[in-house]
Amino acid sequence: MDKLSALNMFVATAEYGSFSRAAEQIGKTPSALTKAVGHLESELGVRLFERTTRRMALTEAGHIYLEGARQALMQLQLAGEEVDQLQDELRGTLRLTAPPSFGPAFLSEVCCRFMSEHPQVRLDVDLNDAFVDLIDGGYDLALRDGPTDLPGLIARPLTKNRIYLCASPAYLERKRLPVSLDTYQQHDWLIFQHPLLNRHYWWLWRGEERIRVSQPTPRMTSDNYDFLLACLLGGHGLQVVPQWSAAPYLASGQLVRVMSDYELEPDAFGPWVHVLYLAHRRRTRKVRVFIEMVEACLRERGIA
Structure with a gap:
């Protein structure tokens, strides 16, 4: 079995807590995920999940392997994005999260402008007030007015929160x-x-x-x-x-x-609106271009 596919299916199963829910989210069959996890367990010689008729949970080995699998998949994704940056046109998916109120205030304008200028990029925009984990949620960046002292994140001020x-x-x-x-x-x-x-x-x-x-x-x-x-x-x-x-x-x-x-x-919302992103995403061109577009929009509105 393809190791990369097996890792993706293992991570999805761990995140959604069941083969059926994970299969529904990633467009695979539950049997394919069961087979992928079984293949990894045979290769490692340990059980990654404890399974009962009512629930499944990661074993200690499963927790260790999940962290390594996430890091490996993230590094492969970053490598692919850096190769994409050698091309003139931006490509791929950009995932971001922000409070719902940012949408009509300025974010919808930024996203529409970004899609017009970069038609090969797919935007995945999650508007909610929760302070989500960028790694667990798979987000490239977040726009927030609130706490910024979160581990592993760079907080870049966008505008004062007057x-x-x-x-x-x-x-x-x-x-x-x-x-x-x-x-x-x-x-x-x-x-x-x-x-x-x-x-x-x-x-x-x-x-x-x-x-x-x-x-x-x-x-x-x-x-x-x-x-x-x-x-x-x-x-x-x-x-x-x-x-x-x-x-x-x-x-x-x-x-x-x-x-x-x-x-x-x-x-508690704090004196600034920030864009938050993971330190290893700072060189990603599509992240950088999107942030620059947000800053330009705020300047045009006289609120940068």
Whole structure:
């Protein structure tokens, strides 16, 4: 049996925890995966999985072999990509992950532009708020506003994570109440709920002064940022909005900053939006080109 195929099938089986689930994901039959793992076990003279009628789990030898198999497959992939870079045209697949809110804010534009300029590259874009492991998930890069002190990753700043208080002109016209530290509790608030965010108070900066204020009672809460943004644009309240999201609406007049001499502290999301990638991916041309395109898009929007 082809050793490379056997290694791929072994890794898939380990990651999905069963022959049937792994077979479904990689387009093989369960019997083919069973045969591949059996071939490797015969060659090594050890069992890689403990199997029962209810479950299967890696043995100690299986855990050791899985790490080596992943590294071997990764090195082969990198070697192939470096050979591809000798060609003029970018090829292959680029896998990335980012928060859902980055999609409509700027990432969809970047991806469409990238596909137009590099038609031989397939993009696999996973939008979710989870801080996924780039190695386990097989990602080339991640865009994140949040923790960057993750082992084995390079964090490259893209733009400052400035946080504004915003409203639509229609809401301000309807409410007819100034927004200040004395009145902000009397306004309708659209509040984004996220596990990393404090639900009890905010920190505001005014120059060098740091002010703690109680979080107002919300008119609406949601764990979906873009849902709330649509309601904000529709004139239904005030919202805390990152500059990278608000910029086009502020420029068009669809949103205005309120309490514009204050900025909200970004809490656990941190002061920067970063692109994260594995150290051994820094020389990969398609990764480098995609990052450069993100940076160019943010510069064009005036938020780099």
